[in-house]
Amino acid sequence: MGAPGQSLQGEEAAMSKAKRRRRELRAAGLLTAPFLFVFLIFFLYPTYKVIALSFTDAPLIGDGQWIGLANYAKLLNDRLFFTSLWNNLYFVLLTVVPTTVIALLIALAVSKLKGRMQALVLTLFFLPYVLPVSVVTLIWAWMLDFQFGILQPLIAAVTGKPVPVFRNPYWVMPMIAVVTIWWTNGFNVLLLIAGLRNIPEDLYEAASLDGATPWQRFWRVTWPLLWPVTALVLTLQLILQLKLFDQVYLLSNGGPFNSSYVVLMQMYREAFQLNNGGYASAIAMVLFLVIVIVSVLQFQLLRLGGRK
């Protein structure tokens, strides 16, 4: 290959290269180990476990028999499960598009404001988002209290008499939706304001010079350019609202007459009150699949959007 001296140098270089490589691998091992450890034991293993459990008749604590697809067959004949699914869908209809529209209106209004006024208004709209869910439900249970709730006169003005909203099968889901929108809307407002800020100012100026009305400016400039963010908000909301549990548990406990019974409520009852770990896991798997499918679709949609 060449003079002996050169080959010796080459060997040294190769050795130090191998040494560096070993050090890199050791560092990588040490750096990833803590995360990997937690991830494997508390995430991947439970994921596997919930899949495995869904094929057994196991109680919550203890072993069960492999029963194949029996839990899933049972689901198909479980009327309560279909009630739950329907209520989840109903709740999605009540929240996802309304909250996005409200957030868009608020974001458009807030982005027109300046300086401290903008900061103040944004703070007020965002604040509920940082509250714990049980604080939110306590406050709203009081707002809507049947006897002394400050909103009852408003309800009475519409229906003629006060309504115990969380004990009324027609009012319960819409009212939980109102509470949920109040609680989580600030997040959507923030994302949409960020989206609005990314639209170049000169596009509006150009539209104005062309004589576009505010209405036309919104539909021709703002709406199409904001669409990626709007789509993101819609899909994030869809996934979030499918996971409904806390508000229902705290405000109506699934009732009255199962009119606010949702999938996670059923999973909770089956596992922790009826001691059916296997069946509860099958219920969880359905939710799991629905949300994974929605997520994959969202990912694909956004990628397609990004390519354009």
Add this chain to the structure above:
Amino acid sequence: MTARRARNFAFSGLVLIAAMIWIFPLYWALTTSLRSENRIVSDAGVFIDEFNISAYVEVLSTSKLPIWYLNSVATSVITTAIVLVTGMMCAYALSQLRFPGRKTLYLLVVASFMVPVPALYVAQFILMSDLGLVNTWWGIILPQLIVPVVVIVYKQFFDAIPKEMREAVLLDGGGEFTLLFKLYLPLNWGITAALAIITFITTWNNFFWPFLVVTSEDMMTIPVGITQVNDAFGVAYARMMALALLAAAPVIIGYLIFQKRVTEAVMISAGVKG
């Protein structure tokens, strides 16, 4: 020109009124909490005209709120610290080192975004029960340590740091840990603070998991604990609202102090989810 200014002024006023209506439930909780129970059921003026703190005194002295604060602070601080350190280290390896399984690991982290965590609660509860961690801080903490967004955000920020700076430290004889803690971390204090705050708030507010894994009142966190008082007080509006506000105070104050960081964190973590 003045007509336009007047219009802008009116518009600002309208938006401000809308914002005040939006926050009214919180204001109304405050008003209620400062009144005597008798007054609440007899008349309901909208303005704060009484400063009766007896509801607060009673809630703090009769409920286990102080213990729940302690549990919430401990579990949230420990969770946040572990999530950030493990996430940062893993992100550094993913971003700067070559090792077998790197792509697989990254894909796993990204894919775990899609998994709805509550669907795992049954299995996680069984695991905690097998480990004897039901009704303990670690039982509350361990399953909450998986926050893939932290890894992904850190990786993006580490990717953006110029390679030349890295070479300089390596020539000075520094190893990977020196690089991470002396170069990459100091360059990313801002994002670290933002991630810490959002992780802390999320953990602090988590209801479903602590509700499942804790049954003993002495181990409850704030969001779970206050639902117990609900049953114990019966009808006691001022005390319920005082309780709600005392429970919410840390996050409200934290948000008002670190507002910019919270906003930044929300946007960064959502941007990643896209």
